[in-house]
Amino acid sequence: KNEVEQSPQNLTAQEGEFITINCSYSVGISALHWLQQHPGGGIVSLFMLSSGKKKHGRLIATINIQEKHSSLHITASHPRDSAVYICAVSPLSNTGNQFYFGTGTSLTVIP
Amino acid sequence: GAGVSQSPSNKVTEKGKDVELRCDPISGHTALYWYRQSLGQGLEFLIYFQGNSAPDKSGLPSDRFSAERTGGSVSTLTIQRTQQEDSAVYLCASSPRGASGGGEQYFGPGTRLTVT
Numbered sequence: 316k317n318e319v320e321q322s323p324q325n326l327t328a329q330e331g332e333f334i335t336i337n338c339s340y341s342v343g344i345s346a347l348h349w350l351q352q353h354p355g356g357g358i359v360s361l362f363m364l365s366s367g368k369k370k371h372g373r374l375i376a377t378i379n380i381q382e383k384h385s386s387l388h389i390t391a392s393h394p395r396d397s398a399v400y401i402c403a404v405s406p407l408s409n410t411g412n413q414f415y416f417g418t419g420t421s422l423t424v425i426p
Numbered sequence: 427g428a429g430v431s432q433s434p435s436n437k438v439t440e441k442g443k444d445v446e447l448r449c450d451p452i453s454g455h456t457a458l459y460w461y462r463q464s465l466g467q468g469l470e471f472l473i474y475f476q477g478n479s480a481p482d483k484s485g486l487p488s489d490r491f492s493a494e495r496t497g498g499s500v501s502t503l504t505i506q507r508t509q510q511e512d513s514a515v516y517l518c519a520s521s522p523r524g525a526s527g528g529g530e531q532y533f534g535p536g537t538r539l540t541v542t
Contacts, residue, residue: 345525348530348531350533356535357517357533357534357535357536358517358519358533359533360530360531360532360533363530401468401469403531405525405529406525412457412474412476412482412524412525413459413471413474413482413485413525414459414471414525414531416468416469417468418467418468419468
């Protein structure tokens with residue numbers, strides 16, 4: 316059983332569309348992270364949040380701690396947004412001090 | 427400032443050979459993680475270092491895998507007697523505080539290992 320579940324696994328959108336990627340987790344957390352991985356590229360941290368909402372450009376991340384759920388939204392999507400988006404959490408009780416990762420959502424934005 | 431660096435960026439080796447992968451974390455980051463990512467798969471935790479504490483080796487897949495972190499900075503992941511199933515991208519990440527401290531991870535570009 317994965318502590319972090321993402322949906323959808325794959326997503327194809329037309330340029331300009333509004334995109335939502337969902338993340339659910341089953342453990343208490345101190346923080347949730349959204350990461351971006353371009354094909355053949357490294358992993359970049361987009362957001363770290365523990366409550367409410369954060370916005371950076373066309374990207375918005377929200378979290379509902381009570382429901383153990385987070386969403387990543389992309390407004391006015393562009394082909395350069397095509398990447399794998401990964402949700403990760405920092406668990407509250409974590410003797411191994413590990414991050415738990417979702418399996419990622421592969422996004423393709425078509426011009 | 428400088429980010430996390432890894433070397434080599436690509437490594438092709440013959441089955442049965444040993445390989446060493448290097449990670450230079452961000453200066454001052456006390457936590458260092460190694461992950462493996464097989465083609466089309468998610469991140470697989472391998473090992474974690476935090477300061478001078480004993481490392482968390484719970485993710486190492488076999489005793490052919492080992493890692494060390496010298497002086498609380500540079501880390502080396504060693505794979506002995508490589509097998510074809512070891513082919514993957516090996517990613518290193520550092521963090522100022524680690525997961526339990528709510529710290530962010532900063533990832534290196536990875537080393538793509540191919541075992542022929």
